[in-house]
Amino acid sequence: MWCSRVALRRLQQIAVAPLNISGNATGGAMQRKMSSLPKVYVTRQIPPDGLKRLQESGQVQYELWDSDDVPVPRKELLQKVKGVDALLCVLTEKIDAELLDAAGPNLKVVSTMSVGFDHLSLEELKKRGIRVGYTPEVLTDAVAELTVALLLATSRRLIEATHEAKTGGWGTWRTLWLCGHELANSTVGIFGLGRIGIAIAERLAPFKVKKFIYTDVEPRPELASMINAEYVSMDELAKQSDFLAACCALTPETKDICNKDLFSKMKKTSIFINTSRGGVVHQDDLYDALATGQIAGAGLDVTVPEPLPTDHPLFTLKNCVILPHIASASYSTRNEMSSLAANNLLLGLRGQPMIKELKL
Numbered sequence: 001m002w003c004s005r006v007a008l009r010r011l012q013q014i015a016v017a018p019l020n021i022s023g024n025a026t027g028g029a030m031q032r033k034m035s036s037l038p039k040v041y042v043t044r045q046i047p048p049d050g051l052k053r054l055q056e057s058g059q060v061q062y063e064l065w066d067s068d069d070v071p072v073p074r075k076e077l078l079q080k081v082k083g084v085d086a087l088l089c090v091l092t093e094k095i096d097a098e099l100l101d102a103a104g105p106n107l108k109v110v111s112t113m114s115v116g117f118d119h120l121s122l123e124e125l126k127k128r129g130i131r132v133g134y135t136p137e138v139l140t141d142a143v144a145e146l147t148v149a150l151l152l153a154t155s156r157r158l159i160e161a162t163h164e165a166k167t168g169g170w171g172t173w174r175t176l177w178l179c180g181h182e183l184a185n186s187t188v189g190i191f192g193l194g195r196i197g198i199a200i201a202e203r204l205a206p207f208k209v210k211k212f213i214y215t216d217v218e219p220r221p222e223l224a225s226m227i228n229a230e231y232v233s234m235d236e237l238a239k240q241s242d243f244l245a246a247c248c249a250l251t252p253e254t255k256d257i258c259n260k261d262l263f264s265k266m267k268k269t270s271i272f273i274n275t276s277r278g279g280v281v282h283q284d285d286l287y288d289a290l291a292t293g294q295i296a297g298a299g300l301d302v303t304v305p306e307p308l309p310t311d312h313p314l315f316t317l318k319n320c321v322i323l324p325h326i327a328s329a330s331y332s333t334r335n336e337m338s339s340l341a342a343n344n345l346l347l348g349l350r351g352q353p354m355i356k357e358l359k360l
């Protein structure tokens with residue numbers, strides 16, 4: 001049903017975009033007009049700016065999984081995408097051959113409210129000629145800010161410290177108690193230099209970092225010159241970094257790339273930070289490196305799986321700070337992402353260039 005029903009059941013609702021038709025249109029006329037509009041399925045209750053954009057466009061009718069707390073169950077999703085013209089999704093939905101087959105030949109646009117696109121089977125999308133929108137840039141500041149916060153929380157042991165203060169561990173002032181590692185005079189390594197890596201370095205520079213180094217599939221001199229960063233091999237990145245931040249996309253090439261081999265080359269005093277995707281880290285190897293003191297600490301905003309089960313061994317380590325994938329979670333950024341995802345979708349449906357489109 002794609003017409004004027006509003007609330008069907010608790011977690012799921014049908015929402016219909018208002019139309020640019022005169023106020024005295026009859027219900028029947030409205031329904032006829034609406035049934036000719038392209039159908040969109042939105043897999044999450046996205047922040048209001050994006051929904052408003054879809055509603056006010058008068059260009060589409062959309063159905064929404066009306067919850068932000070529970071992702072749409074796969075079975076439900078496979079049902080709901082049947083016959084849609086466009087899909088607006090978030091990173092919890094796997095957009096693969098099964099889903100695209102279920103959607104069928106009408107599907108022309110997939111717009112994800114995320115900068116990451118490892119949940120999309122690009123090959124399958126390309127094969128079917130489906131255009132893909134995503135949301136880079138609008139989240140760069142928020143992600144960089146959170147990465148700096150996580151780095152400082154990990155290196156200066158803030159979570160341990162508040163726990164000690166709250167639970168009676170705070171005895172007398174002690175000379176080496178809760179000492180950490182500072183950024184002044186340090187070498188910061190960036191694995192995967194893009195917009196986010198640059199934004200992180202720009203924020204860290206005023207902490208008197210001595211040197212920025214980076215590695216990537218190839219040198220990126222133009223970007224690197226913005227932060228005066230030196231291109232090094234992965235080995236050198238591991239060896240030299242006092243702080244190593246993973247900022248790369250998850251691809252078949254980067255899967256598990258932060259593993260035993262990398263950690264074993266790092267300094268015992270170094271801190272590893274990951275705000276990219278959990279899949280770039282071999283978590284068992286990271287656990288060993290942290291538990292044996294091979295490295296000093298790790299701050300993770302992303303894990304495999306998400307959520308990380310509360311009995312996961314990484315949660316037992318004092319030197320591991322784990323956040324629940326909140327790097328872009330500021331009200332303004334999430335609204336911008338939502339709005340950009342809606343605009344990409346609408347432009348894609350009109351056959352126009354999207355604001356941010358993945359080249360397939």
Ligand SMILES: O=CC(=O)O
Pocket residue numbers: 091113114115116117139328
């Ligand atoms: O992780 C968040 C995103 O990809 O936008």
